[in-house]
Amino acid sequence: MAGVGVAATRAGSVVVTATPGAWGWLPSRACGRAARAAARLGPRRRADALPRDPLPVEASYRLAQFPPRGAPGPGAILLYSPPARAARMGGRTGADEREADELIRRASWLRSRGMHAEALELFERAAALVPDDGIAQFMRAQALMSVDRLAEALEAYGRSAGPGVDPAAVHGGRANALSDLGRHEEALEAIRAAQEADPAFPGALFNEGLELAALGRHEEALASYDRALSVVPDGLVSADGVPEPAGPDSPQLHEERARSLYRLARHAEALDAIDRAIALKPRTATLHSSRGLILDALGRHEDALSSMARASELDPLLVGAHHNRGLVLASMDRFEEALASYNRALELKPDSEAGLACRAQALNALGRPAEALKDAERAVELAPRSEVALLAAIEALSSMGRHDDALSTCARALEFNPDNAKALAWQAASLLSKGRHEDALSSMARAVELGTDGTAVHLVRASALHALGRHEEALASVERAVEMGAGGTAVDPVRASSLHALGRHTEALDSYDRMAERGLCDAITHGERAASLLALGRNAEALGAYDAAVAADPDNATLRHNRGCALASLGRHAEALEEYDRAMGHGNVRPEMLLARADALLELGRAEEAVSEYSRAAAAGIGAAYVGTGLAAAFLALGRPAKALESADSAAAASPGSALAHSARGVSLLELGRNAEALAAFERVIAIDDSAVAHHDRARALAGLGRWEDALDAYGRAIALDPGLAGAHQGRGQVLLILADYAGALAAFELVVAADPDHAGANYGRAEALLNLGRNDDALAAFELAVSLNPANTDARTGRADTFTQMGRHADALAAFELAVAADPGHAYAHLGLGDALLRAGRAGEALEACDRALAIDPDNANMHDGRANALDALGRAADADEERCLAERARGQRRQA
Incomplete structure (x- = not known):
């Protein structure tokens, strides 16, 4: 505000020329309208834009003052006259009054030179000389406003009331001070008091709109602006040449209407309003800047x-133009360019709170949180209640992993505004990072209630729900984020984890694979991906994923343990055991690690060690x-089925609903020959878990009971549930051999061999079927393969010898049986076969010895007795042979009875 200078005197009056930004005062009631117009203060100071918020307050006309109509010249104001003073002061015109007049003249001259502090000192002295003079107090209040001593100015306006002072002008001055103090409700009351005192008070409707807008009451502000548009202006012009803000040709009215429309998100109307302002003042840079937003x-x-x-072309030094350009570029995700614009704005105004806060936002977006935090903290120093600055600080702290500090800053923001939805959302994110998932959900729910509904909101909510095991709800939140436009990079982590937890592994893998392609998988994500692959039976791929997980975090015991499980699933138990040992070597040995290690030892045939590890x-x-x-299982491997049954019984008692426990019990009973009890155990397993393995085991029990057809049906059910279950095809082939369906048996065994050419049992069964089908050459080759795959299978060796016999190659048969016995x-049948081969070679005495050895091993086997009878016949001992055959029949009878 430049000042007031004395220009001339005429007829005892003082004419004061108002330079740009100055104001004067005419106390005469006859010129009340001029006095009220002069109550309008100088041009409002510029303020920066609120980041990502309504239009910047580049310029406002609330403080513009308007001189009286008919004043001595443009920008001139009739200040006062001695007769008027005498009337006002009750006829007193003493030395104090004259000295006060002189001080006011000198103060006005100083203000015209921009010497506000010196002018204020003189106004203070004048007011002290005539404390009851309202005009002196009013001039003092104006001077206090010019040096931003707002609270004192407000007090001085309060002392301005008195004879000759228009109350509307006083209320107007108080409104200005209150507004600058941020006391907008009181400012609004003061403006309305001015309107009551004089409904035509210049600019009152406009100022009412400004205060309503400052209070966020933009619909009401618009109503005030619209009424101001319908006012016929008085033709007043401020010292800056700005017309009174009234009537349809007022650019400032259209600009402020645009601001409120912008804040109400009525952007098309806002554009129309700002264009009307520009049409009236096309070279006003601030209008073009606002239009850009x-x-x-x-x-x-x-x-x-x-x-x-x-805007920058019209005014290269306009801070707001550079600042607002940064806002636009940031909205386009062009953060490097936005940063450059903010830098330029801050060069022009280094301590701009809004500029620092917005630059902090851009730095956060560019992944430079330390620099962002520095700017945000400086902005908070300048404006402790700045929402944008506090939010930028919170984001930076969160990015730096300083979640306790982020939560403290959130609390500060919420102290200023408990309904700050963005602060609540950030608080939820920090609570999530601290593992306080219920608190995070509560905070986010409040943010959503207040209207926050961005994709990040739903993703944070999804993460919290996932951590709480509420996976279906988590997935629903993820899908909501996707509907709102969230991309794979943000969505895939929580979506994959939720799908994985729900057992929807194929869908989970879609997300995991996208993350892997982008190189976004950390150790835990690789581990989850591996677990899904393992669940889908893609064990080799699972191992590869676990390799990547362990490479990313070599000291993670859980990942190493899980990698061991993947190795075990591939039958690589020795390597699995090594990995389990590495996992346990990192400390924090968990029970499941001991269990997995015991399983590996058992698979490696180290049953005694497995028993110890299970314990x-x-x-x-x-x-x-x-x-x-x-x-x-360990006790069964040690040949201790009774002990195995005892352990299985304990397992079943501890967990009656465990299919695994009842299965172990059934297998133990089978080994003990208690087939009927085993059958009952397996049927209980099926009631719990109708699996292919359970039907396979039931078939084994049925076969043990000689219920061959039922056994075939059970094997068929197992195969229907799992066509690749080799044991079911193998068992079915064995039953078909017993039922003399050799072609069916051969087909069953060949299915197994096709999938696993080195399956020793299936190759042996195939050889038996071929032998019984008379395909001796094929049978011989199959037996030899079976022996090579499992040299300990004496049945395969005796089968090979039998094949030689069938082929008439008796010498080869004798040699093969000798090898089997050795x-x-x-093995009873090896001795029996050797006896038969010796008998064919005419060596009846040796044959009888071989049969005796067979009988000693299996005395209740009718076949052994028959073989011995044949040897006795060859030796001419017919009576002994007949007795032996009677023993054979007795053995058969006992077996049938059993």
Whole structure:
């Protein structure tokens, strides 16, 4: 505000020339309208834009003052006259009054030179000389406003009331001070008091709109602006040449209407309003800058940038133009360019809170949180309640992993505004990072209630729900984010984890694979991907994923343990055991690690060690069902079926609903020959888990009971459930051999061999079927393959010898039986076959010895008795042979009875 200078005197009056930004005062009631007009203060100071918020307050006309109609000249104001003073002061015109007049003249001259502090000192002295003079107090209040001593100015306006002072002018001055103090409700009351005192008070409707807008009451502000548009202006012009803000040709009215329309998201109307303002003042840079923000909100980004460029062309030093250009570029995700614009704005105004806050936002977007935090903290120093600055600080702190500090800053933002939805959303994100998932959900729910509904909101909510095990809800939140436009990079992590937790592994893999292609998988994500692959039976791929996980985090015991499980699924138990040991070497040995290690030892044939490890797992807290089944398998491997049954019984008692425990019990009963009980156990397993393996085991029990047709049906059910279950095809082939369906048996065994050419059992069964079909050459080759695959299979060796016999190659048969007996001296049929071969070679005495050895091994086997009878006949001992045949028949009878 430049000042007031004395220009001339005429007829005892003082004429004061108002330089730009100055004001004067006419206390005469006859010139009240001029006095009220002069109550309008100088041009309002510029303020920066609120980032990503309504239009910047580049210039406002609330503080513009308007001189009286008919004043001595443009910008001139009749200040006062001695007769008027005498009337006002009750006829007193003493030395104090005259000295006060002189001080006011000198103060006005100083203000005209921009010497506000010196002028204020003189106004203070004048007011002290005539404390009851309202005009002196009013001039003092004006001077206090010019040096931003707002609270004192407000007090001085309060002392201005008195004879000759128009109350509307006083209320107007108070409104200005209150507004600058941020006390907008009181300012609004003061403006309305001025309107009551004088309904035609210049600019009152306009100022009412400004205060309503400052309070966020933009619909009411628009109503005030619209009434101001309908006012017929008085023709007043401020010292800056700005017309009174009234009537349809007022550019400032259209600009402020545009601001409120912008804040109400009525962007098309806002554009129309700002265009009308520009039509009236086309070379006003601030209007073009504001127009750019409106165009940006309409999605017309390039047009917005053109408007910003026009603003800078008109005023290269306009801070707001550079700042607002940064806002537009940021809305286009062109953050490097936005940063350059903010830098230019801050060069012009280094301590701009809005500029620092917006630059902090851009730095956050560019992944430079430390620099962002520095700017945000400086902005908060300048404006402790700045929402944008606080939010930028929160984002930077969160990005730096300083979640406790982020939560403290959130609390500060919410202290200023408990309904700050963005702060609540950031608080939820920080709470999530701290593992406070219920609190995170509560905070986010409040943010959503307040209207926050961005994609990040739903993704944070999804993460919290996932962590709480509420996976269906988490997935629903993810899908909502996708509907709102969230892309794969943001969506895939929580979507994949939720789908994985729900067992929807094929869908989960779609997301995991996209993350892997983009190189976005961390160690945990690789691990989850591996688990889904493992669940889908893609074990080799799962191992590769676990390799990547372990490479990313070599010291993660869980990932190493899981990698061991993948190795075990591939039958690589020795390597699995090594990986389990590495996992346990990192400390924090968990019970499941001991259990997995025990399983690996069992698979490696180290059953005694497995028993010890299962016991350790039990002591560490693994449930009896898991330990019991493992111990049962170990004891079976050690040939201790009774002990195995004891462990299995403990497992079943501890977990009656465990199919695994009842299965272990059934297998133990089978080994003990208690087939009927085994059948009942397997049928209970099927009731719990109708699986292919359970039907396979039931078929084994049925076969053990001699219920061959039922066994075939059970094997068929197992195959229907799992066509690739080799054991079911193998068992079915064995039953078909017993039922003399050799072609069917051959087909069953060949299915197994086709899938696993080195399957020793299936190759042996195939050889038996070929032998019985008379395909001796094929049978011989099959037996030889079976022996090579499993040299310990004496049945395969005796089958080979039988094939030689069928082929008439008796010498080869004798040699083959001798090899079988040498390999397994306890095999009864090997001795019996050797006896038959010796008998064919005419060596009846040796044949009888061989049959005796066979009978000693299996005395209740009718075949052994028949073989011995044949040898006795060859030796001419017919009576002994007949007795032996009677023993054979007795053995058969006992077997049938059993």
